[in-house]
Amino acid sequence: xxxxxxxxxxxxxxxxxxxxxxxxxxxxxxxxxxxxxxxxxxxxxxxxxxxxxxxxxxxxxxxxxxxxxxxxxxxxxxxxxxxxxxxxxxxxxxxxxxxxxxxxxxxxxxxxxxxxxxxxxxxxxxxxxxxxxxxxxxxxxxxxxxxxxxxxxxxxxxxxxxxxxxxxxxxxxxxxxxxxxxxxxxxxxxxxxxxxxxxxxxxxxxxxxxxxxxxxxxxxxxxxxxxxxxxxxxxxxxxxxxxxxx
Numbered sequence: 090x091x092x093x094x095x096x097x098x099x100x101x102x103x104x105x106x107x108x109x110x111x112x113x114x115x116x117x118x119x120x121x122x123x124x125x126x127x128x129x130x131x132x133x134x135x136x137x138x139x140x141x142x143x144x145x146x147x148x149x150x151x152x153x154x155x156x157x158x159x160x161x162x163x164x165x166x167x168x169x170x171x172x173x174x175x176x177x178x179x180x181x182x183x184x185x186x187x188x189x190x191x192x193x194x195x196x197x198x199x200x201x202x203x204x205x206x207x208x209x210x211x212x213x214x215x216x217x218x219x220x221x222x223x224x225x226x227x228x229x230x231x232x233x234x235x236x237x238x239x240x241x242x243x244x245x246x247x248x249x250x251x252x253x254x255x256x257x258x259x260x261x262x263x264x265x266x267x268x269x270x271x272x273x274x275x276x277x278x279x280x281x282x283x284x285x286x287x288x289x290x291x292x293x294x295x296x297x298x299x300x301x302x303x304x305x306x307x308x309x310x311x312x313x314x315x316x317x318x319x320x321x322x323x324x325x326x327x328x329x330x331x332x333x334x335x
Contacts, residue, residue, distance in 0.1 A: 123138065125137050125139060126140075129149070132149060132155075133147065133148060133150070133158075133161070134147040135166075136170075138168070141164065142166070142168070143167065143168075144167070144169070145168070145169050145170060146170040148173055148174045148180075152180075153179050153180060154182040154183075155182065156183075156186075157185055158186070160188070168189065168190065168191045169185070169192045169196045171194045171216070172195045174200060175196065175198045175199055176199045177197075177200050177203075178200065179202060180200045181204055182204065183203065184207040185206070185207065185212060186209055186211070188211060189212050190211070190212065191213065191215075191216070192212065192214070192215050192216060193219075194216035195218045196216065196219050198221040199222045200223050201223070201224050201225060202225050203226055204226060204227060206220070206226065206229055208231060208235070210232045210233065210234045211234050212234055213235060213237065213257075214236065214237035215237065215238055216239050217239045218241040219242050220243050221241055222244070223243075223246050224247045224248060226249050227248050227249060227250050229243070229252055230252075231252075231253060231258070233256045233278070234255070234257055235255055235257050235258055236259065237258070238260070238262055239262060240265065242262070242265045243265060243269055244265070245267070245268045246266075246269050248271055249272050250294075251272075251275075252266070252274070252275055254276060254277050254278045254281065256278040256280045258278055258281055259281065259283070260282065260284075260285060261277070261284045261285060263287055263288060264287050264290065265285075265288050267287060267290045267291060270292065270293045271293075272294060273296065277299070279301065281304055282304060284311055285311070286308035286309040286310055286331060287309070288308065288311050289311055289312050289315060290310060290313045290314055292315045292318075294317055295312075295318055296317050297319060297320040298321050298322070300322060300324060300327060301324060302326035302327075303326060304326065304327060305326060305327065306327070306330075306331075307330045308334070309333060309334065310331065310333045310334065311334050311335075312335045313335070315335070318335070321335065
């Protein structure tokens with residue numbers, strides 16, 4: 090009976106790991122907005138939303154280093170749309186200005202040469218798989234202004250080694266770092282209360298992790314297949330640990 094139960098758990102975990110990368114599930118629909126104008130210049134296609142701000146919908150330039158403008162047509166650039174920079178394989182560096190509030194699903198996914206991302210204070214939310222499969226990305230600092238992180242946000246970032254999560258985020262979403270096989274240095278901000286299921290699954294190089302006292306719950310399988318993990322420092326404040334967390 091025990092053998093049968095172990096095999097069932099093993100197969101369930103294997104199935105989970107086989108489906109999370111690199112094929113991401115269908116994107117969730119965002120809230121409706123009113124597009125009052127559309128335009129393009131030599132670098133961007135964009136929409137003017139409600140006549141008050143700009144959403145970049147597609148990068149059409151060819152630069153390897155990009156500083157996203159804070160304004161277009163005299164209006165603030167407040168959104169980077171779904172898949173706007175996806176598969177820009179020559180893109181090496183990008184700076185996101187503080188005017189940007191939201192970054193849509195898969196906005197920078199599969200930018201395989203992207204090594205440097207600078208996110209300025211002011212950005213508040215990330216969608217689904219924003220940096221998924223950015224295989225050259227090595228380190229990212231998420232500012233305190235960010236309150237919402239995305240599921241699968243860094244999934245399959247196979248060279249990501251260091252991540253700093255600012256103090257504004259309340260949760261580390263499910264599968265956020267799935268398959269980050271070289272991740273070794275993780276700083277969790279003081280606002281995080283929940284680390285959701287499989288958030289760090291298959292982080293094979295991770296040797297130690299400190300769970301700060303603000304974290305109240307760890308989800309199912311949160312550190313599953315972290316085969317190098319030697320020490321998890323869990324401080325006062327932790328209330329629940331999900332099944333197969335380690």
